[in-house]
Amino acid sequence: MTFTPANSKDGIEKADGDSERPAQLSARLRSRTPARVGLRRAGVTIATTELLDFQLAHAQARDAVHASLHSASLIAELLQLGPMWGAPDAAAPILLHSAARDRRTYLERPDLGRSLTDESRQRLAQSRCDTRYDVALVIADGLSALAVERHAVAVLKQLLPALTRLPGGIQVAPLCLVEQGRVAIGDEIAQKLNASLVVVLIGERPGLSSPDSLGAYITWQPRAGQTTDAERNCISNIRLEGLSYELAAARLLFYIREATRRRLTGVALKDPDSVQRSLPDEIPSGD
Amino acid sequence: MDYGHTIRGVRHNFANLGELMARATPFRSGDALAGVAAASAEERVAAQYALADVPLRQFLDDLLIPYETDEVTRLIVDTHDAGAFAPIASLTVGEFRDWLLSADATADRLQGIAPGLMPEMVAAVSKLMRIQDLIQVAARVRVITRFRTTVGLPGRLSTRLQPNHPTDDAAGIAASLLDGLLLESGDAVIGINPVSDNPATVSRLLRLLEMVRERYEIPTQSCMLAHITTQIAAIELGAPLDLLFQSIAGTEAANTSFGVNLALLKEGQDAAQALDRGGICADGIRGRNLMYFETGQGSALSANAHYGTNGTRIDQQTLEARAYAVARHFEPMLVNTVVGFIGPEYLFDGKQITRAALEDHFCGKLLGLPMGCDVCYTNHAEADQDDMDAMLTLLGTAGVNYIMGVPGADDIMLNYQSTSFHDALYLRQLLKLRPAPEFESWLSGEGFDRLRRDSDTAGGTLDALLERRLLA
Numbered sequence: 140m141t142f143t144p145a146n147s148k149d150g151i152e153k154a155d156g157d158s159e160r161p162a163q164l165s166a167r168l169r170s171r172t173p174a175r176v177g178l179r180r181a182g183v184t185i186a187t188t189e190l191l192d193f194q195l196a197h198a199q200a201r202d203a204v205h206a207s208l209h210s211a212s213l214i215a216e217l218l219q220l221g222p223m224w225g226a227p228d229a230a231a232p233i234l235l236h237s238a239a240r241d242r243r244t245y246l247e248r249p250d251l252g253r254s255l256t257d258e259s260r261q262r263l264a265q266s267r268c269d270t271r272y273d274v275a276l277v278i279a280d281g282l283s284a285l286a287v288e289r290h291a292v293a294v295l296k297q298l299l300p301a302l303t304r305l306p307g308g309i310q311v312a313p314l315c316l317v318e319q320g321r322v323a324i325g326d327e328i329a330q331k332l333n334a335s336l337v338v339v340l341i342g343e344r345p346g347l348s349s350p351d352s353l354g355a356y357i358t359w360q361p362r363a364g365q366t367t368d369a370e371r372n373c374i375s376n377i378r379l380e381g382l383s384y385e386l387a388a389a390r391l392l393f394y395i396r397e398a399t400r401r402r403l404t405g406v407a408l409k410d411p412d413s414v415q416r417s418l419p420d421e422i423p424s425g426d
Numbered sequence: 427m428d429y430g431h432t433i434r435g436v437r438h439n440f441a442n443l444g445e446l447m448a449r450a451t452p453f454r455s456g457d458a459l460a461g462v463a464a465a466s467a468e469e470r471v472a473a474q475y476a477l478a479d480v481p482l483r484q485f486l487d488d489l490l491i492p493y494e495t496d497e498v499t500r501l502i503v504d505t506h507d508a509g510a511f512a513p514i515a516s517l518t519v520g521e522f523r524d525w526l527l528s529a530d531a532t533a534d535r536l537q538g539i540a541p542g543l544m545p546e547m548v549a550a551v552s553k554l555m556r557i558q559d560l561i562q563v564a565a566r567v568r569v570i571t572r573f574r575t576t577v578g579l580p581g582r583l584s585t586r587l588q589p590n591h592p593t594d595d596a597a598g599i600a601a602s603l604l605d606g607l608l609l610e611s612g613d614a615v616i617g618i619n620p621v622s623d624n625p626a627t628v629s630r631l632l633r634l635l636e637m638v639r640e641r642y643e644i645p646t647q648s649c650m651l652a653h654i655t656t657q658i659a660a661i662e663l664g665a666p667l668d669l670l671f672q673s674i675a676g677t678e679a680a681n682t683s684f685g686v687n688l689a690l691l692k693e694g695q696d697a698a699q700a701l702d703r704g705g706i707c708a709d710g711i712r713g714r715n716l717m718y719f720e721t722g723q724g725s726a727l728s729a730n731a732h733y734g735t736n737g738t739r740i741d742q743q744t745l746e747a748r749a750y751a752v753a754r755h756f757e758p759m760l761v762n763t764v765v766g767f768i769g770p771e772y773l774f775d776g777k778q779i780t781r782a783a784l785e786d787h788f789c790g791k792l793l794g795l796p797m798g799c800d801v802c803y804t805n806h807a808e809a810d811q812d813d814m815d816a817m818l819t820l821l822g823t824a825g826v827n828y829i830m831g832v833p834g835a836d837d838i839m840l841n842y843q844s845t846s847f848h849d850a851l852y853l854r855q856l857l858k859l860r861p862a863p864e865f866e867s868w869l870s871g872e873g874f875d876r877l878r879r880d881s882d883t884a885g886g887t888l889d890a891l892l893e894r895r896l897l898a
Contacts, residue, residue, distance in 0.1 A: 172591060173592070193834065197843070
C-alpha cells in the first residue's frame with residue numbers, strides 16, 4: 140500500500156524539501172555546537188533519519204544505565220596493575236556490593252546504594268590490617284558500568300605510577316570494586332580500610348551523546364553518613380570525547396597532593412585548571 | 427480532629443493531617459523513599475475517603491508545617507484572603523472536587539477564589555482527582571501575564587527557547603538560538619542555563635541575547651537561569667536583564683538550601699523592576715511581570731527539608747504546591763515545573779512523571795500561576811519519547827501556558843531530554859494553538875523576514891554572529 144500526499148505532484152514528498160532551511164545553513168549551525176540544530180523535517184516534525192539518530196542515542200544511554208558490571212574481567216585487568224604499586228605482591232582487589240540488590244532498587248533507593256551489605260562489611264574487615272593508608276581507591280559502577288569498564292583501568296594506569304613517585308611515598312590501600320554503588324559508599328569503605336582520603340571512580344549518568352562518561356570524586360577523611368557533597372571535589376566527563384586519561388590523572392594527583400597537604404577537600408579546594416574557557420568580555424552593539 | 431476510615435470493619439487510622447495527605451497520594455517513588463507512602467493500595471484509598479471528608483477550613487487550623495518555624499507557612503497564612511475563601515468555606519475536600527467539576531465553577535469564579543485557596547487545600551483535592559479531572563478544571567483557568575509578550579491567552583501556546591551550551595560558548599548558543607527562532611520558538615522567554623554561575627558570564631550572555639533581540643526587533647524577553655544573587659550582581663554590572671530567575675521550594679529549609687528566602691526574592695524583584703524594561707503589549711497594557719520561577723516535586727526531600735509539625739514527613743506533591751504560594755506572592759511572568767528532571771528516585775517512570783506534571787499544572791493554575799511545564803526525563807528514568815509525546819499532548823489539552831524548546835529535545839548542557847522546537851510546532855498544529863500575539867505579528871513582519879534573509883545568505887549578519895566577529 141502506498142501513501143500519496145494530496146498536494147505532491149509526483150506523489151513523494153522528501154523530508155529535505157524545506158526550502159526555508161537550506162542544508163547549507165544547517166551545516167553552518169552544526170559547525171558551532173554539538174546540539175541537534177538544523178534537523179531535516181517531515182512536515183512540522185523531524186525526518187526519519189533524525190528520529191532514528193535520537194532513538195539510537197537514547198537506546199545506548201538506556202543500555203548503559205542497565206548494563207551489569209563484568210566484575211570478573213575487570214578484576215583480572217586490575218590485578219595486572221599490581222606492579223604499579225611498587226609492590227608486586229599488592230593485595231588483590233576486593234569485590235564489594237551495595238545494599239541495593241539490583242538495578243531497580245538502586246534507582247529507587249539511593250540510600251541503599253550508599254551503604255554496604257553485611258557480607259561486604261565482613262570482607263572489608265578481613266582485609267584490614269594495622270597499616271594506615273593515605274589513599275583508598277574505589278571503583279563503582281554508578282549509572283554506567285560501561286564507563287567503568289572502558290576507562291577506569293586506563294585512568295589508574297596513569298595515576299598509580301605518579302602516585303608512588305610522590306615525595307614521602309603514598310600508601311595506597313587495596314583496590315575496591317563495588318557493584319550497585321553510589322559515590323558516598325566510598326566513605327564507609329575508606330573508614331573501614333583506615334584511609335585518610337578516598338578516590339571514587341564511578342560511571343556518570345549517561346547523556347544522549349555520552350553513555351560512557353566516568354567521574355572521579357575525591358574526599359578527605361570521609362565519614363559514612365555524614366560527609367556532604369560540599370566536602371568533595373569532582374572531576375567529570377572522563378571519556379574519549381571528553382577529558383583525557385592523562386588530564387584526569389593529573390587533576391586527581393593535584394587533588395590528592397593538595398588535600399593531603401591542606402587536610403581538606405570540597406569547595407575550599409579549587410582546581411586551577413577548571414577555569415572556564417574564557418569568552419570575550421565586551422559585545423559591541425554595532426556591526 | 428481524628429483522621430481515619432473504616433472499610434468492611436477494618437479501621438485505617440492516620441496520625442495527623444500530614445500523614446493522611448501522604449497516604450492519600452497516588453503512588454510515586456519519592457514518597458516511598460521518604461517512607462510516607464501508603465503501605466497498601468487499600469490503605470491509599472482509605473486515606474482518600476478520609477481526606478474527602480476533611481473540611482477545607484481544617485487546613486487553616488491544622489497547619490502541616492509550623493507557623494513559628496517556617497516563613498512559607500507564615501506567608502500562606504498571613505496572605506490568606508478570607509473573603510475570597512468564603513464561597514467554598516463550608517465545603518469538604520471531596521465536595522470541593524465535585525464543585526470544581528460542576529458547571530458552577532466558571533473561569534471567573536475560579537479566578538475569584540484563588541486568593542482564598544491555601545496550597546495544601548489544592549494539593550488535597552488534586553489527590554482525589556483523576557487525570558481527566560486535573561485537565562478539565564485546569565483548562566478552564568486562564569492566567570495571563572505580560573512583559574514584552576502576553577502569555578497564557580486562550581488559544582495560545584508559548585515556548586521558552588533554551589539554547590544551552592556545555593561551555594557557555596557564545597557562538598554555540600547563537601547557533602541554537604537562531605535555529606529556534608527560525609522554528610518560531612521563544613515567545614515566552616529566551617532563557618539560558620549557564621554552566622558558570624558568575625556575574626560576568628551572565629552579563630555577557632544577556633548582552634548577546636539583547637543584541638539579537640534588538641537587531642531583529644523580536645518581541646520577547648531574555649533570562650539567565652543563574653542564582654538570584656548572581657543576577658543581582660549582573661544588574662549592578664549594567665546587564666540588560668529582563669526576567670529574574672530563581673528555583674524555589676515549599677519549605678523555608680529547602681529554600682535555605684537553595685540559598686534564598688522571601689526577603690532576597692523581594693530584593694531581586696525590586697532591582698529588576700527598577701530597570702523598567704517591560705514593553706507595551708498587544709492590548710496596550712505595559713508588561714510588569716518579571717519573575718521566572720522553577721520548581722519540581724522532590725526538591726525538599728532531596729534537601730532533607732520535608733519535615734512538618736512534630737517531625738511529620740510531608741509528601742512531595744503537597745510541598746510542591748506550597749512552592750506555588752512563594753511564586754504567587756511575586757506575580758511571576760512564568761512558573762515552570764521541571765517535573766522529570768529530578769530522577770527516578772522521586773518520579774520513577776513515565777506514568778509517575780505525567781501524573782505529577784498534570785497535578786503541578788492544575789495546582790499552579792488554581793492558585794493563579796502562569797504554569798508552564800518542562801516535559802522532560804533523564805536517561806535513568808523509565809521513560810522515553812512516547813511518554814513525552816503523551817504528556818505533551820495532555821498538557822496541551824489542559825491549556826499549559828508554555829513548554830520548553832530545546833534543539834532536537836536534547837539538552838547538551840543539562841544532560842536530559844526536554845521538548846524540541848518541532849514538538850511545539852506539533853502541538854500548535856494539532857490543537858490549533860498560536861504563539862503570543864506580539865510574537866505572532868513579528869513572525870509575519872519585517873523582523874522575522876530579515877532574520878530569514880540573513881540566514882539564507884552565507885557571509886551575512888548571522889555568519890558574523892556565528893563566527894563571533896560581532897562578539898569579539
